[in-house]
Amino acid sequence: GAGVSQSPRYKVAKRGQDVALRCDPISGHVSLFWYQQALGQGPEFLTYFQNEAQLDKSGLPSDRFFAERPEGSVSTLKIQRTQQEDSAVYLCASSPYRGSNNGELFFGEGSRLTVL
Amino acid sequence: AQTVTQSQPEMSVQEAETVTLSCTYDTSESDYYLFWYKQPPSRQMILVIRQEAYKQQNATENRFSVNFQKAAKSFSLKISDSQLGDAAMYFCAYRSRYNFNKFYFGSGTKLNVKP
Numbered sequence: 001g002a003g004v005s006q007s008p009r010y011k012v013a014k015r016g017q018d019v020a021l022r023c024d025p026i027s028g029h030v031s032l033f034w035y036q037q038a039l040g041q042g043p044e045f046l047t048y049f050q051n052e053a054q055l056d057k058s059g060l061p062s063d064r065f066f067a068e069r070p071e072g073s074v075s076t077l078k079i080q081r082t083q084q085e086d087s088a089v090y091l092c093a094s095s096p097y098r099g100s101n102n103g104e105l106f107f108g109e110g111s112r113l114t115v116l
Numbered sequence: 117a118q119t120v121t122q123s124q125p126e127m128s129v130q131e132a133e134t135v136t137l138s139c140t141y142d143t144s145e146s147d148y149y150l151f152w153y154k155q156p157p158s159r160q161m162i163l164v165i166r167q168e169a170y171k172q173q174n175a176t177e178n179r180f181s182v183n184f185q186k187a188a189k190s191f192s193l194k195i196s197d198s199q200l201g202d203a204a205m206y207f208c209a210y211r212s213r214y215n216f217n218k219f220y221f222g223s224g225t226k227l228n229v230k231p
Contacts, residue, residue: 003160033217042120042207042221043161056217089159105219107161 002026004108006092012114013082021077021111023092031095032075033105034067038088046090049075050098082115089113118143118210122222129198130230136183137193137225139208147213150184150191155205155224164206167191169213195227203229 005024013019025032031050035043036059045059051072060067064083069075079086089112093105119142129135141150152164167175167184174182179199183192195202208222 031217040223042122042209042223043219044221045218048217059218091159091161093161104163104166105161110159 004092004094004106006090006108006111008111009109010112010114012116014116015082015084017082018078018080019082019113021079021090021113023075023077023094023108025073025075025092025094026096026106027073029094029096029106030098032069033093033095034075034077035091035093036061036088037091037110043091046077079113082113084115087113087115118145118212118220120208120210120220120222122208122225124225125223126226126228128228128230129195131200132197134194134196135198135227137195137206137208137227139191139193139222141189141191141208141210141220143189143210143212145212145214149211149213150182151209151211151219152180152182152193153207153209153221154202155207157204161207165193198229200229200231203227 007022033048034046037043047067048056049069064080066078089110091110093107121140148169150167153161154164155161165175165177165180179196181194205224205226207224210220
């Protein structure tokens with residue numbers, strides 16, 4: 001596709017369930033980022049991939065959060081044993097550069113997770 | 117860690133008029149980048165304008181311009197001739213020149229444009 005695609009757009013999970021959120025970046029983009037956006041807040045950095053290598057995961061809030069990008073294209077953010085505080089919009093962004101060289105990240109529309 | 121503050125949760129402007137959105141940031145670094153991102157209701161964020169801290173000249177992009185005051189750590193966005201399509205959340209963001217993987221975003225300003 002032409003842009004960053006995320007699925008599902010909406011996910012409702014019961015507390016304790018595991019969820020998986022998918023990001024399909026723009027073809028050929030080297031860098032991929034995950035951000036968490038709580039209601040009424042700005043996005044907060046979770047993790048960064050350069051191709052298949054996860055170079056920075058300092059923003060992952062707990063060991064329940066895990067991200068992968070095994071072939072350097074599609075990425076999955078997995079949240080185990082979801083808690084209510086995990087409710088947020090999860091944004092994926094990609095960049096053709098290593099890192100975010102010129103600052104232009106291409107964002108997806110996000111996956112809204114609601115944990116009941 | 118760097119912090120970015122947007123003190124205006126919501127603002128309104130009449131179509132065709134000018135509006136200024138405020139942003140302040142805190143950093144001990146001397147070299148960095150500042151950005152304004154727009155997030156329409158569909159939630160896909162797009163870059164509006166960027167400013168490199170070592171450049172004294174304020175960035176402009178068509179109807180969008182910034183007022184960058186490095187000593188005051190202030191970075192405001194001016195939108196001239198506001199259009200209905202400008203209605204969105206606007207986020208100010210900071211990025212270190214050297215740690216280019218991590219953006220720090222403010223909490224956003226919701227801009228309403230009245231016809």
